[in-house]
Amino acid sequence: MVATSAALLLFLLTAAVLPGLLAPGNPLAIAPLEAFQPPSAAHLLGTDESGRDLYTRIIHGAGPSLLIGAFATVIGLGLGGVLGAIAGLGPHWVDAGTTRFVEVLFAFPGLLLALLFIVIAGPGPLTSTVAVGLATAPGYARLVRTQVLAVRRSAYVESAIVLGRGWWRRLVRHIAPNVGGTLFVLVTLGIGQSIVWASALSYLGLGVSPPAAEWGAMLSAGRTYVGSFWWLTFFPGLAIVLSAASTTLLGRHLQQRTRSS
């Protein structure tokens, strides 16, 4: 299972970095007279409503789809990390203030928070990435705070204080590495979730503009034809599911390994 996930992820990463290697065609090339062709030898996954090759589009869509997922996670983690660290390391009143703020953000369902941001900033790939990042930030903030607090009260940090080490050294040498391990696992888990959310936003027409090859946008374009031409929605949907599932599986695997070690 883990090996399959890793292989799949490797394939998707190759598609994201070097799409031309796996699908040399142009994902935007139209051929109206070849529209709605079912999967065949000529078109592995069929063609869409404008006669574009679905396989080519899904391969070329890996880049934007995964990139949005990865960047959103980085933003969410970065923001959440800073908030969580401030809460965990700061004096009581800072902790209380930051925690209240995070709790207010928590009161909104994540996707709603993302939508709110898009309403303010306007739709587009960049805003949807930031939106998903913002929406996931409260979760990360809470986890980081708990981790930081746990490490901060650990015996080795107390020893470092006794030994007269400066706060900076304590942060870099002791706290950051110990919190970082857990965070790495969180990241792999988070990417899967972010891919799904970013796809959801593109599906709603709030992310990547047509006709760009992006899985959520492709899913949205194909939904009109769901009753007549199943492959238009099935394959982009499968790509989302597989990428989210494989990163999540890998994340869980890493999580178990760090726990058992």
Add this chain to the structure above:
Amino acid sequence: MPQFLPLSAPVRAASALSMIAVGALVLTGCTSGATTTSSSEPVTGGTLIYATGDAEPTCLDPHVGGNYPQALVATQYLESLVSLDTDGTPIPWLAAEWTPADDGLSWEFTLHDGVTFTDGTALDAAAIKTNIEHIQDPATGSSTGYLALQKVTSVDVVSPEVVRLVLSSPDSGLLESLSQPWLAIESPTALARGTDINCESPVGTGPFMVTAWDRQNSITLERNPDFTTGPADAAGDGPYLDTIVWRFVPDSATRYAALASGEVDVIDNAQPDAIVASRSDDAIEELDAPRPGASNRLELNSGKAPFDDERVREAFIRSADINDGITSLFFGTAERSYSVLSSVEPLGTSTPDLFTIDTDAANTLLDEAGWTRDSADGIRSKDGVPLTVRFPVSTNQSIPAEQSLFEQIQATTRAVGFDVQLEPLDLSSWYGALGENQYDLVSAPYTKVGPDVLRILFDSSGITPAPSGYFANHSQINDPALDLLLEQASAAPDATERASLYADAQKIIVGRYFVLPLYDQQNHFLFRSDVQGLRAMPTVSTPTFAESWLDR
């Protein structure tokens, strides 16, 4: 059929209805049910569920604003002064007869006797005056009705039955204008309640009345028990239906699935693939009613660069290859148009030669216009400005197949160096983009009976917004010669002269590459074959349920 159904218990009513349906089937035998006109006796009663894919109106009074979604539903509860027969000839409706003055500067309408609105107010000449003044009042915020009545300067009550419209200049399209739902006649008592209340529950003389509006879900229409009017070509003595539930179902796949399962009886905005799929289903029938007025077309904003240069406009049109796309995306349900007017408009002229694809010519034109191709991505530029074309697309007004077609236009014009940027927008953002002149290309449907739609869409005065903020001249043509032609055509008393003037006007509009016609404004309805007596009004092609009944 006795009226024993408890309307307050819809579930019980539904099961009772199915019993009636069985009974009706036994009584009438096996009716063919395949046509909209049936030889069997109409059945009174029942609830018809209509699922619309059009945007939910913000106001049910079509005087306010004035768009097609309003016209669709208002056709069921409001009536106009006149209607049209299938040849487009005006026929009596609320007005029994009319006569223009010899100079064409005034018209007298004689109303039918004894007609009342559903709130009990009498239909008289004063009511007509109130309605026209309501449409013309800037506070109402009318655009479609307002633009259609631009030549009406005053309304005189001659007698309780006779009303006179005074015009600033002759208007050969006046009756066509008055036949539209956006100029329908409402109860003056109801209008006096103020815009907010009237928007919720407009009152007319039509076959049904608005009884409830559950926002973002449905409008409930119930039969007008005192219905006496109807256009002169109405069949039968309906209305037969007790209730129409007008549901908003924006997703096209959901809409079709609901129809196929029998959950709803009629759907509009049927998608091409659904129309094709329905042809193999005996339980579903199709009503194809192309809208009058303008064809669906792309308008090129000549008010600013780059389309202020005719060569650039021609290059765009010469490279926008859409014929194959229309064939594949619409599965043969839409035919390519080469006219700025709908195919149902007799005065439309079709000029396929102007729209032949010629990428070599397009490249040459762009070279001549100074747009050079030196960037790596193949997009042309001039003085460092790329040849970017902004194209806001209303996702409410353009069906998915049409949005795909726009993507294909983007791909084919890119081959000669255009960078078309598609911007899918909701309706209000889309109006906003137009209002701020943030567009180079736009597809804006406009429905109006008759060729006078050209005056609204292409007269230079249309660059100035109507009271609602809407402006209709999206190509921003500002040509005094065209303005003159359109005014002369509108005032021309002689049919031949009128036709020739409109032909000349169209020559300017398409000949100078202001528009790229796509196809007629698609208006496909699918309905369960047990819905009988459904027809589209010959005015603006909205379906009417005044003569409909359920054969079940």
